[in-house]
Amino acid sequence: MALTSTFTxxxxxxxxxxxxxxxFTGIGFEIxxxxxxxxxxxxxxxxxxxxxxxxxxxxxxxxxxxxxxDTSKYAQLTIALAFESREKVDEIVxxxxxxxxxxxxxxxxHGFMYHWGFVDLxxxxxxxxxxxxxxxxxxx
Numbered sequence: 001m002a003l004t005s006t007f008t009x010x011x012x013x014x015x016x017x018x019x020x021x022x023x024f025t026g027i028g029f030e031i032x033x034x035x036x037x038x039x040x041x042x043x044x045x046x047x048x049x050x051x052x053x054x055x056x057x058x059x060x061x062x063x064x065x066x067x068x069x070d071t072s073k074y075a076q077l078t079i080a081l082a083f084e085s086r087e088k089v090d091e092i093v094x095x096x097x098x099x100x101x102x103x104x105x106x107x108x109x110h111g112f113m114y115h116w117g118f119v120d121l122x123x124x125x126x127x128x129x130x131x132x133x134x135x136x137x138x139x140x
Contacts, residue, residue: 009043010079011053013060013068014122017042020054023121026099027092046081071123078117080127086114089128093118096126 014020021042025031032043032051040059043051060068069076083089090107096118097103104117104125114130 005049007049007051009051009053011055011060011063012122012124013057014054015057016121017054017056020121023096023099023101024052024054027095046079052079075125078125078127080129082129082131084130086130089114089116089130092128096120 017039021031021037021044024044029044029046031037032045035041035043035051035053037043039056041053041055043053045051055063057068083092086109093103093107093116101118101120104119104127107114107116109115112132115127117125117127119125
């Protein structure tokens with residue numbers, strides 16, 4: 001059997017935990033109550049068995065010996081999430097922008113897949129997608 005994780009947590013450095021929390025809960029994500037929330041970190045649930053820990057930069061630097069990425073210059077990673085419809089993709093991206101995020105490119109429609117994205121308050125890239133599995137397999 002392939003190696004699989006039972007739970008995944010992505011850790012992102014942020015300048016202001018409270019502002020980032022307001023941004024992501026404003027989009028519609030919820031706080032994970034199983035993880036402590038304080039001025040150093042908050043856990044945002046983004047899927048089944050998947051969360052993003054938003055960690056204050058000052059605390060994040062104590063977790064690694066490496067420098068954090070300057071997200072105004074470099075892409076550290078893209079967080080790609082899939083949702084149930086094109087309309088939901090548009091809603092999420094438009095809400096993110098209304099809360100202070102920035103657009104990441106124009107929407108892309110590939111027929112079987114619709115993709116759009118935003119850059120959060122701290123420069124992290126989020127790819128928001130809808131995939132029609134039947135169309136991707138040539139059935140719809």
